[in-house]
Amino acid sequence: MARLVLTGLRKSYGEVRAVDGVSLSIGEGEFLVVVGPTGCGKSTLLR
Numbered sequence: 001m002a003r004l005v006l007t008g009l010r011k012s013y014g015e016v017r018a019v020d021g022v023s024l025s026i027g028e029g030e031f032l033v034v035v036g037p038t039g040c041g042k043s044t045l046l047r
Contacts, residue, residue, distance in 0.1 A: 003028050011044050018044040 002025040009022040018041040026032050034042045 001028065002026060003030075009045070011041070 004026040005024075007023045009019055010017065011019040022045060024032070034045060036042055
């Protein structure tokens with residue numbers, strides 16, 4: 001069973017989309033690693 005489920009997550013700052021349409025499922029005992037360049041929305045996704 002999934003411990004965390006995100007479906008169609010979006011976050012904008014004014015006209016700028018930081019995260020657009022993210023969907024994922026993380027099961028018990030699984031790990032998530034978010035990798036990307038500065039400003040791509042990693043911290044925004046986790047918040």
